[in-house]
Amino acid sequence: MIESCSKKRMLLGITLLGGLTILVLIIESHWTDHTTGKIFVENIEANSTCFSGEDFKIISECNPCTAFEIASQSIGVCTKTRYKEIVECKSGEKIIRSCDRVAWLEERTFWKFESFAFSGAIISCIIVFWRENILRQRVIRKVARQLRGSV
Incomplete structure (x- = not known):
């Protein structure tokens, strides 16, 4: 087909x-x-007064922790996933919690992959067309040689 x-x-x-x-x-x-959801106790700072399951609003999106924050353990949630985000509980308290992935880093990695794949496809197409032309020229030369030999 x-x-x-x-x-x-x-x-x-x-x-x-x-x-x-x-x-x-x-x-x-x-x-x-999404910017609202539920808080899970294992992902937030130990001194927080936010309750498990409490609604929250994301103030700062998920970002990687700095090398200093990880090494000094000044922010405890940075040692778990190496990413943090600032959220505001329904009670008004602002806390830092760990998060799994940073959206802009994931998107940048995706577009890098897509760029490499597209570049590979373009290079492959160029090589295929180049090889096709070489083979076509060889066939034309072979046919011309046979015609010259038969005359």
Whole structure:
């Protein structure tokens, strides 16, 4: 089935699938962005008066802890996951809690991967076209040599 597709159809299909992938990633990033939730005791500072399950609002998004904060253990949550975010409890107290991943670091890593994959695809296409031209020229020379030999 795929062998019967022309180059135009294959390129169109790949472009549509790539566009659909980017659209899904954009929609998913908007749907998963949330700023309220529940507090879990194991992820927050020990001296906090926020209760487990209390609603909160994120003041500062998840960011990596500095090397000093990790080494000095000045912020206790930095030793668990090496990431922190500042949240405000419903009671008004601002606390620091650990978080699993930093969104902008994950996004940067994703786009690096996509860039390398795209570059690899472009380089592969160039090499394939270059090799195709070499083989075509060899066939033309071989046919020309055979025609010269038969005359």
